[in-house]
Amino acid sequence: MNPTAAILLIGDEILSGRTRDSNGNLLAKRLTAAGIDLKEIRVVPDEPDAIVSALNPLRAAYTHVFTSGGIGPTHDDITADAVAAAFGTGIDVREDARAILATNYDNPEDLNDMRLRMARIPDGAKLIDNPISKAPGFSLGNVHVMAGVPVIFAAMLDSLLPTLTGGAPVRSVSVRIDRPEGSVAAGLAALAQAFPDVSIGSYPFVTSGGFGTNIVARSRDIERLARVEKQLLTFR
Amino acid sequence: MNPTAAILLIGDEILSGRTRDSNGNLLAKRLTAAGIDLKEIRVVPDEPDAIVSALNPLRAAYTHVFTSGGIGPTHDDITADAVAAAFGTGIDVREDARAILATNYDNPEDLNDMRLRMARIPDGAKLIDNPISKAPGFSLGNVHVMAGVPVIFAAMLDSLLPTLTGGAPVRSVSVRIDRPEGSVAAGLAALAQAFPDVSIGSYPFVTSGGFGTNIVARSRDIERLARVEKQLLTFR
Structure with missing residues (x-):
């Protein structure tokens, strides 16, 4: 803890x-x-x-x-x-x-x-x-x-x-998806369920180019984080 | 208080x-x-x-x-x-x-x-x-x-x-215009000047069909609002 x-x-x-x-x-x-x-x-x-x-x-x-x-x-x-x-x-x-x-x-x-x-x-x-x-x-x-x-x-x-005194630092990876949040929500929910030890947050944004979503995954475990990142990249 | x-x-x-x-x-x-x-x-x-x-x-x-x-x-x-x-x-x-x-x-x-x-x-x-x-x-x-x-x-x-903030309820009308914000900005400015008692907001959006603009007008005065809506519809 x-x-x-x-x-x-x-x-x-x-x-x-x-x-x-x-x-x-x-x-x-x-x-x-x-x-x-x-x-x-x-x-x-x-x-x-x-x-x-x-x-x-x-x-x-x-x-x-x-x-x-x-x-x-x-x-x-x-x-x-x-x-x-x-x-x-x-x-x-x-x-x-x-x-x-x-x-x-x-x-x-x-x-x-x-x-x-x-x-x-x-x-x-x-x-x-x-x-x-x-x-x-x-x-x-x-x-x-x-x-x-x-x-x-x-x-x-x-x-x-x-x-x-701090604990182990939390690492994060961020994947930008140029699509609205709703189009990736179901996939994210499944991913979050498969990786309960990785915190997965979804942050929508609006630019002149349209709606997009930044997905940020956080964990102390670099290997688990890398596996989640690999999955996130397939959402693009 | x-x-x-x-x-x-x-x-x-x-x-x-x-x-x-x-x-x-x-x-x-x-x-x-x-x-x-x-x-x-x-x-x-x-x-x-x-x-x-x-x-x-x-x-x-x-x-x-x-x-x-x-x-x-x-x-x-x-x-x-x-x-x-x-x-x-x-x-x-x-x-x-x-x-x-x-x-x-x-x-x-x-x-x-x-x-x-x-x-x-x-x-x-x-x-x-x-x-x-x-x-x-x-x-x-x-x-x-x-x-x-x-x-x-x-x-x-x-x-x-x-x-x-009290007083009569504020009503709103919303008009969707399938053109970029910049193409209606001058007309909107003139309209805002002519109707200083009506708040006119402009919210650009992007769809697969291109740029568009939602115009939202707000006022406590329904008749003034109706006049603004009529003008906004001519922007389409």
Whole structure:
């Protein structure tokens, strides 16, 4: 059994539609490659109750929970405090985090009270390195708290992911069929039945040339996958 | 108080990272414009238990729940059955849905058993018009079930959203023109200008016979709609 995961995206800007999230997609791809099964993504507003209400069932249900957003210096950055509340632990400015943050500012006065909020770390958490803007993320238990800015999120992920244990990576093959989904559905159903250990998904698309279908098969077993691919190619 | 909403995206392909969702962002923008407060987005796998477990709390918590994905003809399209299970209602091929679906196929034999799955509608649901590929979505209670293919999702949303924001029901007429979109675009633009109170959408398609265009006009005013339909018929 592979480890499982959920992603919790925190941000009013995603829910209003102003921002189209990219961190979820990046992390989904990275988890798949690492052999960690992503089972759920949630997006909630920048509200403590919403974060706590989502986080507690997710951290109970999955091996890992990854959060994105709400750890900057402004008044609406409340993720760290909400995570501490969800765990029922204390939270305060931590000296190691403050020292790391200070390296980002030539003038000590620039590390003002608002920026110091970024050194608030729940008791018992491990810091996640942020090579871009220093302000660290953190892991508390199985919850990994990262920034929302995509380039910083990606950098934190590079710091964090190698430390987590993955199962065997899931391989995939993709076969494009330039016919509508309905014309291959019966064949696919039979194939799925013959290969219960291979996950077979069907993704219709529309182009100016007409309807088509991408078939994606996924498995940890390369040989079984190759047999399914061979069958899929006959559908073309 | 504005109405509230959640979006439930159903799709292994989003969780694997293979597809970067766009329907959530489109709907978020449309809801914001319509004065409906989007409070949560969830992505779950193509698994009946996962859909039911997410859907029941969401439909209890928010005014509306919008789903995307899993209503095509293949074995992994299980959303309609999962929604029926969440509500504890029956589900079967419904005659009006079957009749709509049949208009998409010149040869009756092409409406095979797998494609007929797309006419499975839970008891008591209202159909959502799909001018692109006919297979309808549906609303059951406060849950609105739509396709995952972005162009079809967008067209269903155009059918559904005006009915949710109060006032007189929005009527629609659909005119099929067996010519490419570009050959009617100028005429459509002039028509849209002459009838600013009628929403006119254009949905290109491709068949073995070549390019064509479905024009869908929507309005609360039946007389204005009839005048637009009369004009559209002259485009044929």
